[in-house]
């Protein structure tokens with residue numbers, strides 16, 4: 001049977017969208033047939049670069065005129081609710097970039113709109129799809145280290161993210177909402193749901209508006225304790241952006257995801273193996289972003305497979321609400337002298 005070619009449209013042709021478009025072009029069985037952006041110059045540039053000639057300044061026009069199997073929304077959070085609700089009204093499945101929403105109410109409204117319309121909704125929460133994070137998940141599943149009881153997921157950098165994404169310097173919220181959201185999602189992916197959490201957050205860089213350092217202490221429902229720490233104010237001897245480092249202690253051994261995507265699996269009193277889980281460098285990718293770029297390809301492939309299997313994507317709207325709750329509660333705890341907060345599972 002020939003594979004059906006799914007027809008998608010991309011809304012939001014900004015900084016990050018090029019990665020989506022390259023990844024769609026690499027994948028089989030999918031074609032991006034139209035582009036949409038309110039900014040005429042960005043729309044034209046993307047159209048020329050990717051050879052996609054149908055272009056729309058308005059998402060409403062796009063959805064009214066094109067017969068689509070899905071839309072891929074790559075705009076910033078402020079527009080997510082209106083665009084997802086619009087796609088749902090047109091009965092079109094949607095992918096929505098992170099952060100899914102600026103408020104929990106918006107997230108719930110989007111989930112309900114898609115549920116009512118009977119269309120799938122996936123949040124583009126791609127960090128868990130990085131090759132190294134998948135390797136850690138696999139090592140846990142293979143049970144090398146016994147029951148994990150402690151974990152740390154860490155992202156510390158001084159990379160200049162503001163030149164590519166200037167809005168990150170001017171919004172009230174920064175690292176938790178932008179990057180911490182990924183690191184928290186990785187903690188959920190590896191350690192399960194969270195029962196209690198406390199957090200601190202601060203700003204070091206005087207040139208930006210929001211917090212650029214945050215630390216969370218979480219107790220998971222499994223009993224595991226985790227620390228999630230992230231910083232864009234950390235001048236490491238070697239800049240490792242955008243690598244996430246991981247430490248997990250289990251009853252029978254330890255896992256350490258160190259620099260350069262090297263995963264060390266140590267079994268107490270026994271073997272130590274080092275697994276190289278570096279991402280591939282696709283021909284359209286550039287270091288050091290190739291890690292993130294490969295995860296874009298992986299999550300988009302997952303979306304296509306879920307459409308084929310009529311299966312809910314791992315990071316569906318409902319799933320991602322749990323990550324969003326943790327971000328919200330981290331801001332709340334940090335604003336109240338690191339109070340410990342009970343987390344109600346959001347779904």
Ligand code: NAD
Nearest residue numbers: 012013014015016037038039074075076077079097098099
């Ligand atoms: P950007 O501002 O460069 O691009 C967004 C584009 O969307 C702009 O061109 C804007 O004109 C367009 N747009 C906004 N509202 C619109 C609307 N209603 N209709 C049509 N076009 C509209 O932003 P960016 O840096 O590309 O980031 C986009 C999203 O991707 C953000 O939410 C960001 O957090 C996320 N992001 C994700 C990753 C990741 O690894 N998952 C990495 C970087 C950025």
Ligand code: 89Y
Nearest residue numbers: 161165178179182242292
């Ligand atoms: O926007 C962020 C993301 O999602 O990944 C890295 C980033 O581009 C800057 O923090």
